[in-house]
Amino acid sequence: xxxxxxxxxxxxxxxxxxxxxxxxxxxxxxxxxxxxxxxxxxxxxxxxxxxxxxxxxxxxxxxxxxxxxxxxxxxxxxxxxxxxxxxxxxxxxxxxxxxxxxxxxxxxxxxxxxxxxxxxxxxxxxxxxxxxxxxxxxxx
Numbered sequence: 001x002x003x004x005x006x007x008x009x010x011x012x013x014x015x016x017x018x019x020x021x022x023x024x025x026x027x028x029x030x031x032x033x034x035x036x037x038x039x040x041x042x043x044x045x046x047x048x049x050x051x052x053x054x055x056x057x058x059x060x061x062x063x064x065x066x067x068x069x070x071x072x073x074x075x076x077x078x079x080x081x082x083x084x085x086x087x088x089x090x091x092x093x094x095x096x097x098x099x100x101x102x103x104x105x106x107x108x109x110x111x112x113x114x115x116x117x118x119x120x121x122x123x124x125x126x127x128x129x130x131x132x133x134x135x136x137x138x139x140x
Contacts, residue, residue, distance in 0.1 A: 032091060032094050033049055033094075035094045036091065037049060039090075039093075085130075089126075102115065102118065106118055
């Protein structure tokens with residue numbers, strides 16, 4: 001029994017290290033956070049970004065391990081959801097810009113002159129996909 005518990009602890013610790021190393025590599029090697037600060041012209045808030053990432057990872061990990069449920073009023077859930085969506089969208093935009101994904105994709109599929117159409121298709125697809133999810137799947 002104790003060997004089983006030690007093995008579970010080892011696997012959990014190794015998995016946490018792997019995920020943490022991937023997260024740190026994502027943020028540092030690709031330079032997503034510095035590029036996000038550069039795009040939003042908020043370089044003076046670098047410590048806020050650092051603490052936000054650290055506390056987000058700690059609180060998110062803690063809440064996912066313990067299964068907490070926050071019973072918030074609807075308007076607060078809308079504010080938190082909007083802020084989360086804005087952050088994820090900006091993070092994805094910074095990532096695609098750092099990696100030059102869209103110009104490479106447009107050149108490969110032969111629509112380099114229609115890059116605006118490609119961008120609008122991606123944006124509208126995300127918007128309609130999110131609306132479909134929230135209207136159709138939520139509360140079922």
